[in-house]
Amino acid sequence: MTTQSTTTTASTPRLVPYDDAVRRYDPVLGIEVHVELGTRTKMFCAAEVSFGADPNTQTTPVSLGLPGALPVVNGTAVEYAIRIGLALNCQIAESCRFARKNYFYPDVPKNFQTSQYDEPIAFDGWLDVELEDGTVHRVEIERAHMEEDAGKNTHVGGSAGRIHGAEYSLVDYNRAGIPLVEIVTRPIEGAGERAPEVARAYVQALRDIFRVLDVSEARMERGNVRADVNLSLRPTPESPLGTRTETKNVNSFRSVERAVRYEVSRQAAILDAGQTVIQETRHFHEEDGSTSPGRVKSDAEDYRYFPEPDLVPVAPSREWVEEIRATLPxxxxxxxxxxxxxxxxxxxxxxxxxxxxxxxxxxxxxxxxxxxxxxxxxxxxxxxxxxxxxxxxxxxxxxxxxxxxxxxxxxxxxxxxxxxxxxxxxxxxxxxxxxxxxxxxxGLEIVSDDGPLLAAIDEALAAQPDIVAKVRAGNQGPVGAIIGAVMKTTRGQADAKRVRELVLERIGG
Amino acid sequence: MTDLTRLSAARLAETLAAGEASSVEATRAHLDRIAAVEGDVHAFLHVSSEDALATAADVDARRAAGEELHPLAGVPIAVKDVVVTQGMPSTAGSKILEGWIPPYDATLVEKIRAAGLPILGKTNMDEFAMGSSTEHSAYGNSHNPWDLERTPGGSGGGSAAAVAAFEAPLAIGTDTGGSIRQPGAVTGTVGVKPTYGGVSRYGLIAMASSLDQAGPVTRTVLDSALLHELIGGHDPRDSTSIPEPLPALVAAARQGALGDLSGLRVGVVTQLQGDGYQPGVLARFQESLELLTTAGAEVVEVSCPSFESALAAYYLIMPAEASSNLAKFDGMRFGLRVEPEDGPITAERVMAATRGAGFGDEVKRRVILGTYALSAGYYDAYYGSAQKVRTLIQRDFAAAFGQADVLVSPTAPTTAFRLGEKLDDPLAMYLNDVATIPANLAGVPGISVPNGLSDDGLPVGFQILAPAKADDRLYRVGAALEAALESTWGGPLLDRAPELG
Amino acid sequence: MSTISRDEVARVAALARIDLREDEVDRLAGELDVIVDSIARVNEVATPDVPATSHPLPMTNVFREDVPVPALPVADVLAAAPDAQDGRFAVPQILGEE
Known part of the structure; x- marks a missing residue:
């Protein structure tokens, strides 16, 4: 007996043009950002972390989930998480625990992710986000919690498959156990038609903060920062929240903006048609900026969280927190x-x-x-x-x-x-x-030694006696021709002002 | 020449140190004994003769070179198969780990190797330590050396049987709800569950992380103290490991053996006697109390009402944690991989088929029970409530230890039961752990000391519990009781066990 | 009070990723019913004023220095793999994977 898996096939009506959609619906955002911390070692074991290592060369019994292995918290990761929390104006928990989030997936070596559930290390914060035209939008932060990353699956398709000729996957656990901080916003309301910009600016602002805090390289293209974008529509800002979708792993600023725009247009079309939006996770497609439904798992929500018995609570002393606050850049x-x-x-x-x-x-x-x-x-x-x-x-x-x-x-x-x-x-x-x-x-230096300059001037004066005569007669107009000639001789390196002075001096002399 | 297998570990260590025998001789004697009685006892899942003899030879060479060695250097040991050993099979009694060779050593195994104890092999156990009889081992049950028709207890029946059958002077067990102490009681051996965090759990294939604890299985209290001091102490790889140094355990055992317990208050737990306990078990318990009184101890009665709910709380917390700990056995990275008989071959379906084929009945029962207890809508009623009961039990212990220095009870309500007797009645099987479970829930240490034979001629155990981090009290009281008992018997209890083979 | 039906066992077995035969589902439904009845008593003593204990000993802030140790050699990592290819674990196809 296995879990039934189905794919949502409800047909989506045509998209509503964005401007039209936001005239008639009020979008509400919610953004979850995962950032990989730039620690030297993993969250729960001392396997080294570096980009681009050969597959499975950065593992220990702990990050491979081998029988008998036990986790130990990386203190630097905790410090980084507190830094992030403080930078986002959060409260830092007096005591918090890790929990196990149980689900079976081959890239999760223990078949549970060690995460924080109802006791995040940081909570109740905010971040003011500035849009390109200088408008500031305050985003409220619900929580920032610590967890570990999963390994990486590479799908190998088709008839070449070695497992009975079937499709299969190759798993690399180098990434498994890399420390993550997940930052979850409260519903972001009031952005209106600028919701896509707000979403983008928020993620960008977080990225900038991670870099300044020096807690992560925060390179989007390497997946150091990943965003899940929740969006729902409602008829008016006064209406209750609508059903939201969560578009997973949107990994560039531009994609964040596009994903929001697309979901606004798509959901508006569904609502226009009198249908209901399905609460689901969706995938973003870089090529055309669209989203499509992810897998619906019947047991997806039953993660059987419970406090991680292999770890003891994290209780950052107030002194430590203040020490970190004092050294924030x-x-x-x-x-x-x-x-x-x-x-x-x-x-x-x-x-x-x-x-x-x-x-x-x-x-x-x-x-x-x-x-x-x-x-x-x-x-x-x-x-x-x-x-x-x-x-x-x-x-x-x-x-x-x-x-x-x-x-x-x-x-x-x-x-x-x-x-x-x-x-x-x-x-x-x-x-x-x-x-x-x-x-x-x-040889571009301006010629400031008058010697060679005088020679050039004398040469120019000798070449144009008629102009010299005119100037002497009191008509300074044509002196430009002399100056031009001198500049030409000196390939523009002479100071034109000085040349003029010297020319007049010479003629007048 | 003396039969080296009949010596206690302490005595054997002295013999080796005095040059009266070599470690290779001692190791070979035990390997020979294993060869002779394993057909009856089946205590081992894997015997590592070459490895053991190589270690023994190395120790002999180092001793000959005048190197300073650990007091137990050269004394052979058996290790429960739930403990991972690099280069040596570690199946935890499960088919799902058949053939798995760990690429690393548990911390306690590192310590054993560093001290130069030849590892004789890996001992049999109920699958993933789930059971009280070894009947849930995927590789066949072990037999009780006192009566081969009976179980040696469980889950660590293999370690206890090996020690009781003189196949090893020392063994490692693990105790989640009584898996060291209950087999100790029913085989006439000594078993100690240290304070939670006293011995590193790094490298123990976890059943219930907040309850599991490794400890010594031996024939004497002093031997347990020696082994406990070797394997215990802080380990930075186990976040729950106690940072403070161990109390002086060997010294406590030696002091206790002198027989003076004056000033000691012994608390008899009201809830851990009476209904469900065999009359012979209770009779031996009373006799032991009298011996303690004679040694100068004051016996008081203490009440721990929450202990009545301990079994229930245990059978929620343990399966819940186990359901998560055993999730990693899925056929993706190591161990068994089984494909479904029909339908598409997907990771999801292969995992389910592997676990369906690789886990035995008891493991499935507990994993499903634990999954149920944690699943949406049930958490608060089951797991959450059980964690509250745990608080109540801790409070009861705290109050009781205000009135007494140690608490005592029979280790198990009955003597060894017959093979097959309780196999189809999980609840009856679970009741075996009723007296041992409270210590695991509270994290306090406990010892089982053999204290005679019941009316059926089978061994009985006396359990002593001490406050957390006061493991030395177990050894002081345990050694005093052992000395008093042996002087009434005129020798060790195991001398009365039937000859094997 | 009987709470655990066959369907419930099947649902939980799916959640626990264990294939059960029909006879196993039948047997477990009966057994779990009895077990759950007997352990449900924790509810009676666990009053709201009692805090939960998740760790036997009260410890906090056990941290590790952020200093790498040598990784397991890849050969050891993959030695026990049921199937491997190009330094990676080979696993059957994962449904819903892009």
């Missing part, structure tokens, strides 16, 4: 506010900087000696243009904030001008070295 939003003040950018300028991902770059450039305005000018101007042209992120350009700082110092010192600075950029981007090296190697 400045969080992204606070930092943005501080830099905004320090730099004196206009609101719109600041938003553009943030949206372009130039905040860190400008901060480092300022640290390297440039003014905030100059740093912004480079990164949001010339460099943004080049990044766009090459279709890369600003940070991916082959130039560092230190180099931009150095470049700006060369300009400020009058050793090069803005126009030449662009040539220096070319050189740096081409890998010719630091700005100073490029200037020297390419």
């Amino acid at each position: 400045e969080l992204p939003q606070a930092r943005r506010r501080r830099l905004h003040d320090e730099w004196g950018f206009a609101d719109a300028e600041m938003r553009d900087v943030v949206n372009a991902g130039a905040l860190d770059l400008i901060e480092s450039t300022v640290a390297a000696g440039a003014t905030a305005a100059a740093a912004r000018k480079w990164w949001m101007g010339e460099l943004a243009r080049r990044a766009k042209q090459d279709e890369v992120e600003l940070a991916e350009l082959a130039i560092t904030p230190g180099q931009i700082g150095e470049l700006q110092q060369l300009v400020d010192a009058g050793r090069i001008n803005d126009k030449i600075a662009r040539q220096v950029l070319d050189g740096v981007l081409a890998g010719e070295g630091d700005p100073e090296q490029v200037v020297v190697a390419r």
Whole structure:
């Protein structure tokens, strides 16, 4: 006798255009984010964790779930979980226990996941999320709890199968037991038509926080951060909550936004047709931004949780919690506010900087000696243009904030001008070295020694005696022609202002 | 020459240390004894002759080289098959683990190996330690050396029978509800369940994590103390391991053997005697109380009313935890894999087929009972309530230990029952553990000391319980009782066991 | 009070991932009924004011340093596998897998 499994086949009516859907329905979000902590070892055993290791080379009897093995909590993982909780303005539990979540699945070696159930380490928090136009939406956090990751299945299909020619799976337990913190929001209401943006901005804000806290590499593309997006619709913000769906494992910011949009359109169509939304988990499809029903398991909800008897309660002392709170780094939003003040950018300028991902770059450039305005000018101007042209992120350009700082110092010192600075950029981007090296190697320095300049001027004056005569007669108009000739001779490296002074001096002399 | 298999572990250790015999000789003597009586007793699932002799030879060489050795170095030992041993089969008495060779050692096995005790083999047990008779072993039951038609108790009947039959001077058992003490009682051997957390559980194939505890199975109280000190102590790989050092157990046993218990208060638990206890069991119990009084102890009566609910709470907590602990046996990573007879071959169906074929009746019964007790809608009524009973039992113990230094009772209500007698009546089988279970629920230590023969000529055990972390009291009182009994008998009880073979 | 029907046994067996034969379901239904009746008494003594005890000894905060130990060699990891391929455990197809 085995569990019956069925696939939901209820046909979905056509999608309702998004704008139409949100005019008539109020979306309510709920987001669960899993973050893999960047500890050196696993949650419950000392198997090393590193990305890209060969299959099953990072296991111990514990993470393989071998008979007799016992878990021991990684203290650093607990500290990281508390850091996350504090950064999300949560309460930290005085005492909390791990529980066993029992379900059979080949990537779960013990056939139960050690997790926290009704006693999360952190609870009752919030996070203010800033949208691109500066609107702030407060997301309430219900809980953040510790748990362990599962292994990885690779499906091997078709007739090539070795198990009686059938389809089969290959399991790698390197990921099994990696510490996770799961952050669960309360229902996010009031986002209205901007629900997809709020969802995206929330996940992005969490990612930024994980990085600043240094609790995870938080690389979306490696699955360090994974989001499950719950969405329901209701006729009006005053109506009771509708039936929600949970779209699992949405693993990029853009996908989070698309998944919400799709579910809004899909659920609106179902409700329009007078049908009811089925409460289910759904899969997101990267290719077309759609979602489809996951497996419906009859015993899916009966996890038979009970307190993990192999572990003792975690009871972080208040002293420890305060110690951790005191050493929290400045969080992204606070930092943005501080830099905004320090730099004196206009609101719109600041938003553009943030949206372009130039905040860190400008901060480092300022640290390297440039003014905030100059740093912004480079990164949001010339460099943004080049990044766009090459279709890369600003940070991916082959130039560092230190180099931009150095470049700006060369300009400020009058050793090069803005126009030449662009040539220096070319050189740096081409890998010719630091700005100073490029200037020297390419011979771009502004000629400030008057000797060679005077020679060039005398040559130009001798070549155009008619102009000299006109100037002497009091008509300074044509002097530009002389200056132009000098600049041409010196390949633009002369300071035009100085050339003019010297030319007038020479003629007048 | 003396029969090395008849010596206590302490005496054998002295013999080896004095150079009167080598460890290889002692090990070979036990292997020979195993070969001679295993056909009758079936205490072992696996005999590791080569491994044992290699260890023995190594110890002899080190001794010859003048190396300082552990006091028990060279003394052979048998290990219950529920304890994982690297490179040696570890089946826990189950078909689902047939042929599994663990890639690591349990902490207590590491300690045994480091101390140079040759491991004779792995002993028989009820499957996953679920049972009180070894009749639930997937590899056939063991026999009681006192009467081969009877069970040696369980689940650790193999370890107890091996020690009682002189196949090993020392053995490791595990006790979740009485699996060390009850077999000790019915085979005339000593068995100790240490304080929960006193001996590392790392490497014990878990039945019920909050109840399981490994401990010594021996013929004398002093031998248990020696073995307990070897395997006990803090283990950072077991989160529930007690960080403080063990009390001085061997010293307590030696002191107790001097026979003076003056100032000691002995509490007789009202709820652990009377109905359901054999008259012979109760008679021996009273005689032992008199011996303790003679030794200077004061006997008081204590009441632990919640003990009446202990069995019920135990049969909820144990199966619930077991249902989860045994989930890993699914045919995916190790052990048996069975495909369903018809229908598609999916992971889900192979798991179910493997578990259906690989688990025996008692395991299925308990896993299903435990799954039921934890399933949606039943948790509070069953598992949650049982955990509350546990609190009440702890409170009863706390109150009783306010009135007495140790608590005592018969270890088991009856002597060894006949093979097959209770196999079809699980509830009757469960009743065997009625006196031993409270200690597991509260985490306190207990010892069973053989205290005579019942009217049927079969051995009876006397249980002593002490507060958590006061295991030394078990040894002091146990050794005093043992000394007093042996002086009335004129020798060890096991001298009266029938000759085998 | 009889609570455990054959259907209930079948449901729980599915949850516990154990194939049972029909005769096993029959027998277990009867046995579990008796057992559950006799252990249901925990309800009577477990009054709401009594706290639950999940761990026999009161301990907290047992943590491990975040320092790696050598992993099990892959050969040992896979030695007991009923089936393996390319350094991984081979298992029958998993329903509902993408």
